[in-house]
Amino acid sequence: MCAMLAIDGGKPVRPTMLRAGFHGSAEINDHEIESVLEVLRAKRLFRFLAEGAEASKVALIERWYCERLGRKYALAVNGGTSALIAALFGVDVGPGDEVIIPAYTYVATAAAVIAAGAVPVIAEIDASLNMDPADLEAKITPYTKAVMPVHMRGVPARMDEIMAVAREHNLIVVEDVAQSNGGTYKGKPLGTLGLVGCFSFQQYKVITSGEGGLVATDDETVYDRARMQHDCAARFWEGSADHPRYPFVISGENYRLSELSAALVWAQRERLDPILARCRAVKRRIVEGLKDVPGLQLQDVPDPEGDCGITFAFFVPEAALARRFAAALKAENIACGTVYDNTIPDRHIYSHWPFMMSGLAEDRRAPWKNPFYKGDVQGYSPTQCPKSLDYLGRAIMIFIDQFFTLEDADTIVEGVRKVAQALIR
Numbered sequence: 512m513c514a515m516l517a518i519d520g521g522k523p524v525r526p527t528m529l530r531a532g533f534h535g536s537a538e539i540n541d542h543e544i545e546s547v548l549e550v551l552r553a554k555r556l557f558r559f560l561a562e563g564a565e566a567s568k569v570a571l572i573e574r575w576y577c578e579r580l581g582r583k584y585a586l587a588v589n590g591g592t593s594a595l596i597a598a599l600f601g602v603d604v605g606p607g608d609e610v611i612i613p614a615y616t617y618v619a620t621a622a623a624v625i626a627a628g629a630v631p632v633i634a635e636i637d638a639s640l641n642m643d644p645a646d647l648e649a650k651i652t653p654y655t656k657a658v659m660p661v662h663m664r665g666v667p668a669r670m671d672e673i674m675a676v677a678r679e680h681n682l683i684v685v686e687d688v689a690q691s692n693g694g695t696y697k698g699k700p701l702g703t704l705g706l707v708g709c710f711s712f713q714q715y716k717v718i719t720s721g722e723g724g725l726v727a728t729d730d731e732t733v734y735d736r737a738r739m740q741h742d743c744a745a746r747f748w749e750g751s752a753d754h755p756r757y758p759f760v761i762s763g764e765n766y767r768l769s770e771l772s773a774a775l776v777w778a779q780r781e782r783l784d785p786i787l788a789r790c791r792a793v794k795r796r797i798v799e800g801l802k803d804v805p806g807l808q809l810q811d812v813p814d815p816e817g818d819c820g821i822t823f824a825f826f827v828p829e830a831a832l833a834r835r836f837a838a839a840l841k842a843e844n845i846a847c848g849t850v851y852d853n854t855i856p857d858r859h860i861y862s863h864w865p866f867m868m869s870g871l872a873e874d875r876r877a878p879w880k881n882p883f884y885k886g887d888v889q890g891y892s893p894t895q896c897p898k899s900l901d902y903l904g905r906a907i908m909i910f911i912d913q914f915f916t917l918e919d920a921d922t923i924v925e926g927v928r929k930v931a932q933a934l935i936r
């Protein structure tokens with residue numbers, strides 16, 4: 512006998528909806544507000560004003576990230592997408608090149624490749640819900656220049672395998688860490704495994720100033736090129752338009768970060784690790800409670816120690832069942848969703864990237880129309896990554912924030928077990 516599901520009129524496992532909210536912005540404190548006010552009172556809003564440039568808030572967060580990541584160079588920019596574009600210019604990805612990205616990532620990853628003039632090539636994901644290293648290898652052509660692993664929803668990608676493929680085929684690795692700021696992989700901070708790592712401070716990310724981003728690398732040339740892309744006057748702030756250290760100049764598009772945004776990130780950085788610690792404890796408890804439920808396959812997390820803990824995902828055997836499962840779990844007052852449901856245009860799934868699926872083909876800026884491009888890509892189809900759609904269609908995801916308690920974790924375990932017992936036979 513199993514308990515009657517709330518969706519069938521039974522008593523829900525909890526009386527009110529358990530739903531995660533934003534992380535960083537949910538508890539902006541006086542210290543953070545004061546940090547922004549400091550910038551306003553000083554009337555010093557622009558990073559590169561000659562006076563005080565060294566102590567600008569932007570410079571402070573760059574130095575902090577260098578230290579935290581153990582990288583030589585960090586460049587703060589005005590968004591995660593800007594970070595990706597600056598990084599792609601940094602590694603000299605451009606017209607004629609292909610860049611491999613996963614089928615499951617925020618639409619901006621693909622947009623950044625196109626902005627750099629290169630052709631995005633989509634690789635399947637696997638049970639980690641991140642790039643499948645085997646399909647990465649299968650998608651390599653003579654034109655592949657770079658690969659962009661994305662650490663989605665706090666979960667590290669399979670970096671050992673991805674780096675091995677990249678080394679063997681001489682590919683540049685640009686990590687998209689927008690959703691996993693503070694995560695690690697086998698002890699190394701995410702964003703330090705590839706040649707360059709890109710972060711975002713947009714409101715949906717772990718810490719936030721509404722908009723903002725950062726590029727980190729150990730490579731001086733990559734840094735200098737990214738810096739020029741982020742500011743068309745990069746040379747001039749140094750007092751010389753023809754700096755002897757730099758043998759080339761690129762035109763740039765001004766992605767500079769405001770001092771106001773930097774001030775917020777600077778103060779909020781103190782909450783990054785505490786937020787993750789609380790989310791991780793909750794996730795560990797959920798995983799512990801659900802690791803052996805018949806019929807449920809938990810997301811395969813490549814390095815659970817480094818997982819940010821901001822989401823918990825599992826698979827059921829079929830997509831139709833996933834939709835019923837999610838509805839039943841919601842009725843138990845546990846907010847959750849299926850990841851892929853073809854009635855919802857989720858912009859994290861390649862088949863819903865409109866400029867890839869349709870518009871681009873008509874656009875003279877379509878990167879494959881560039882005369883430098885000699886490869887075979889001529890467009891994209893919503894069915895081209897069936898394995899990814901299968902995983903995403905069977906996946907159910909629960910978002911976790913720092914306000915969840917261990918008791919909340921226990922209710923999630925109870926709710927998922929209850930629904931699984933009723934629906935999975």
Ligand SMILES: *Cc1c(COP(=O)(O)O)cnc(C)c1O
Nearest residue numbers: 590591592617619689690711713
């Ligand atoms: C949010 C996000 C971006 C883009 O960041 P913005 O700051 O919104 O420009 C890029 N990639 C991924 C995976 C993201 O989640």
